[in-house]
Amino acid sequence: MNASIRSLNCFLALVKCGNYTKAADQLFMTQPTLSKMIQRLEESLGMPLLIRSNQGIRLTAAGEHLKQTAESIVGQWHRLQQQLGSLTDLTSGTLRLGICPMLSSLMIELLSQFRQRYPGVTLKMSEHGGYGCEQALIADRLDIAFTALPVTHADQLDYKQLAQYPLWVCLPHSHPLTAKTSIDWQDFHNEPMVLYNEDFSLAQLISRLSQQNDVKLKVAFRSGQWDFLATMVENGMGLALLPAPICQRLNSAKLSFRPMTPALYWDLALIWRKSLPLTPAADALLTLSQGFAPGDLALDEYNI
Template sequence: MGIPPMVGMQIAGSISAFRRRYPGVQLKISEFGSLTVQQAVLSGGLDIALRALPIDAELPLNTLELMRHPLCVLPPRSARWLNRTSLTLAELAQHPLLILNEEFSLNRQLMKAFQRQGVMPDIAQRSAQWDFLAAMVQADMGLAILPEPICQRLDKQALLWLPLESEL
């Protein structure tokens, strides 16, 4: 089973329950970005994978939505951001952005959303590690865009998160 790193923390309890219920079933977990685990299923390297939707409708894959989470903007906890209640893609394009790298489907979805809005984002850093992106926000390198469950795990004293106003 392929899982992206950010999904692992959300399904750890389910994996544990599965192993207790089916102790004779060997569950091999491969942790890679969404596009990598998708390709592994297509090539036969994995039987199943979890990844963010949507996927290309032309791919010979069956999908089932298991969960849905909003995206959040992660700015530093400073006076500039404390009175904000949300941010738009157009507003984000005016700031250096810290986003997940091209291995993640969220990267592709964000780039398409910026394109649909007719704005060009200023990508300051891409990374496969959400905690590195959060550290870069704390170092005042830019704003990160992450799923809400990830943001909830971060230090609320140093960072805050605001909803992203987008169709994503």
Template structure:
């Protein structure tokens, strides 16, 4: 036996339940001859009789009892599968993992709140990684959706949707050489020790790219994945950091720190959600993108 027709199993199980080909046909909305034919095909496929017809009585053979038991299990599995697929389609169950860099997670709080409120039965998991790692995991299919800074790594072919576009501010000691500028040109940071996120963060990648395009290499004095620690290092006089505009009010900037906008249009904080185009995307991932668009675009 190579396969078993689930429809034939359903006809067989219903016939046993009703103890009648006629009643089974009525329940299944088919003709009696169709039920008889399907059960005969099932017996032919198995190679043994399943039912013994004794007048108006139907009796199961030993094989018929096994087929009935396993058939009920198989039909139950299919019923549950159908229900679970419908639940997933309706977003009444399931889970979704979203990659969000620690440096941008504060921006996504409204989206997380809205998503949980709208889809309370969906388990939302947040995986905190650097933007470059998130891009790689989305490309590899380990994550369906994530967040990073634009532009993404060339060659990965990722699709993106902007959810915020913000200027950067230069933050550092009051005695730093750039403090006499009302808006700090990138050139003023040529010899300045910089305090930046780790190398797996997209902002650091962008700083390296833009400074190299301007003819110098960024002097990175220290790195951390926490804004607060970068600010503390700057306050201790160890260097200058770059802070996105929306985070300035959330961070503890003491009087010992100078703050100026960065006058560099190529280097800003352009946050986007990303996904791999052309492949399957779950309903949960589609819902996350929609919630981000509704709750974050207005803030960018």
């Protein structure tokens, strides 16, 4: 058998993208080149890895097994490269960093500091919801990730909390609930809600707490974009529960914000896999995050 790291990377990209065209674009190669590389990989293993159809590709049993093994091999190779790169004081290397879309703007300052201190390290960013970040870490496709707590796979992942912020109810100025100084769970009965996608840690937190308070939320729409959720609130499509730093970025001339009773919090953290040592670049980011708290709140300016 002769399977190179490059061929395994190509195989994993194809599995992730689901078809040759998208995978070839992502890998910056032609589709025939990718097809030939996968064919050679199958020939070297002596068995088919994919079931090809007009709808895309599916993995055979052998393909499923190779996917898990290839993720481990590629992850270990990446770690070896990073450890060797640390011998040059992080003047080179790659940091595979996961981040939830709603956190991107809040972490710019920290990432800018990292970039200034380690200009030779390439930041390879991947956007996922909180659950997606966890899955990518467990599969060793990421070195470290920014996400919101709690961690679902606490037995496999460790974390360092960076900050805690309140969650506010976002509603139009004209909504009757603006007459209240705070909102409780029972106020959401029969109110349409616009929420984050279900793979977001915040969406899972809201779902769990609503169940604990015997409230069945009436979900009108889900999105991974906080600005889109806010626009829907402005247009009377529902209420939203958004972190205070996100609310600060919204148009307070059109929206009102109210705290929850009891208070509901959004905890931000860096998470990584327990069973694997941090790469030098990931360890450097973790060290740099000491004492870092993204954003300052000025509540009186935001209709609180």
